[in-house]
Amino acid sequence: MRRKLVVGNWKMYGNLARNKALLEGVLSGVRELRNADYGVCVPYPYLAQAQSMLQGSNIAWGAQNVSQNEQGAFTGAVAAGMLVDFDCRYVIIGHSERRALFHESNDIAATKFDTAIKAGLTPIFCVGETLAERESGVTEQVVARQLEVILNHVGAQAVAKSVIAYEPVWAIGTGKTATPEQAQAVHAFIRQRVSQLDAVVAQDLRILYGGSMKPGNAAELLAQPDIDGGLIGGASLVAEEFVAICRAAQ
Numbered sequence: 001m002r003r004k005l006v007v008g009n010w011k012m013y014g015n016l017a018r019n020k021a022l023l024e025g026v027l028s029g030v031r032e033l034r035n036a037d038y039g040v041c042v043p044y045p046y047l048a049q050a051q052s053m054l055q056g057s058n059i060a061w062g063a064q065n066v067s068q069n070e071q072g073a074f075t076g077a078v079a080a081g082m083l084v085d086f087d088c089r090y091v092i093i094g095h096s097e098r099r100a101l102f103h104e105s106n107d108i109a110a111t112k113f114d115t116a117i118k119a120g121l122t123p124i125f126c127v128g129e130t131l132a133e134r135e136s137g138v139t140e141q142v143v144a145r146q147l148e149v150i151l152n153h154v155g156a157q158a159v160a161k162s163v164i165a166y167e168p169v170w171a172i173g174t175g176k177t178a179t180p181e182q183a184q185a186v187h188a189f190i191r192q193r194v195s196q197l198d199a200v201v202a203q204d205l206r207i208l209y210g211g212s213m214k215p216g217n218a219a220e221l222l223a224q225p226d227i228d229g230g231l232i233g234g235a236s237l238v239a240e241e242f243v244a245i246c247r248a249a250q
């Protein structure tokens, strides 16, 4: 039985005061929940705040990106070892915003994935199609291509230490959610592709859905057999909404 996982992706939102109130709200709402795993991926400057407020709780923390390089003259970049210094568990890799706005290729995402695994972090590797790709019927080809770089590059044992997130680009921040059936179909496809590499790894792999997941639609999405949790953007910035989704994952 795969344990559900709900992770907030705060993106570039927050400040010390707002984060404090948000984390206090989430901590008190999630404290009693025992049957799923929870996490928040915060902007780099707030990792220390997340660490000090969340350590010892049932909420893990992490970052939204990482450099593929170990160290060096890479102005503005943050290394995996630095995330480990702040006890991060998760790092989001290959988010569609990184791919589209920061020109991250499949190959860069695969290298980052490898770097994260080697540092002992759990990558949350994002895949998903644009609206134009869905409408032209190539969703599976696009997702397969995004997945293949890690399947070919890192092998089954590394994939076993990761989480995959299916985030249809057209559903991110738009209020348009994939229907449970649409999401389930792609999740099943992802699992089937991973099973070509290793059936046991595929069976245990957690595949999260992301894209306008809210308290009102979380339960039916999370009830799908291959949806093992959520990667939550907007709703993770409002304590009651994030907690309600965490409850739905119980």
Ligand code: 13P
Pocket: 009, 095, 167, 171, 172, 173, 174, 175, 210, 211, 212, 213, 231, 232, 233, 234, 235
């Ligand atoms: P929204 O929940 O705001 O649509 O964002 C989803 C997302 O991009 C999570 O990584």
